[in-house]
Amino acid sequence: ARWIPRAIDMFCSLNDTFRIAMLMEEEEASKVSGSVEDEEVKVQRDQVLSHVGKDAQERHMRNYSKILLGAPYLRKLAHGNLKQQTELHTILAEMQVIMGQARSDDANHLKNYIAQYAAPDPSEKGLEPPIYADNKSRTLLGVNHPQLAGMLCPIKHVKAYHEDPKKYVQNL
Incomplete structure (x- = not known):
């Protein structure tokens, strides 16, 4: 988690990134498979994604891909059952705290020189x-x-x- 604000996105919100990127993956999978999906699920997904600009969607997807390269086990949790998804949310919350601490540490090191x-x-x-x-x-x-x-x-x-x-x- 400490390398995410330093190497990927300084102000990345992990919950938003995972939620939006997973919806985008779901949308892409439905287009590729060509299978009929539940209309209500599609409407909900489109409604959420309509509130996020294309550039923000691309940023979330890029961040998501980079995070999964560094921590591939998170993909299994993200696409797992309810218990695994609950575990993912707990891990993401802990990671978000660590990311904030890393930003704070970095800023404190600059304090004397600013x-x-x-x-x-x-x-x-x-x-x-x-x-x-x-x-x-x-x-x-x-x-x-x-x-x-x-x-x-x-x-x-x-x-x-x-x-x-x-x-x-x-x-x-």
Whole structure:
């Protein structure tokens, strides 16, 4: 599980990935076999997949394939009986926790160095006011920092932020 956020997809949701990829496999199998399938099952599958864009479906399928290459026994659990599927969900939940811990560990290792790279042009001038790793005060961190606020602003709100930064930060 620790290698999934590092090598496959940093923010992969295993439950979603397995659910969507298995539905896609099921759909592909029904097309290939040409056999008549239960109409209600087909409608439910199509309804779920209709809420997921094609690019997201492809990403989930790619992640699913890569995960199964690293842990092939999960396929047996995914296509097994109810007890095996319950075991799969338990394993996926544990793996999701481990993935979150791996992301957190990776981010914590960067914590001491991030101030060096956060400045727009660190070779000319650093952040003003500077951020020190050993400083316990949080008053000028995140959106409260005059330079970091613009970098942390979500792209859909950048225009509003640049029109009036103080007003935008107050509205948060």
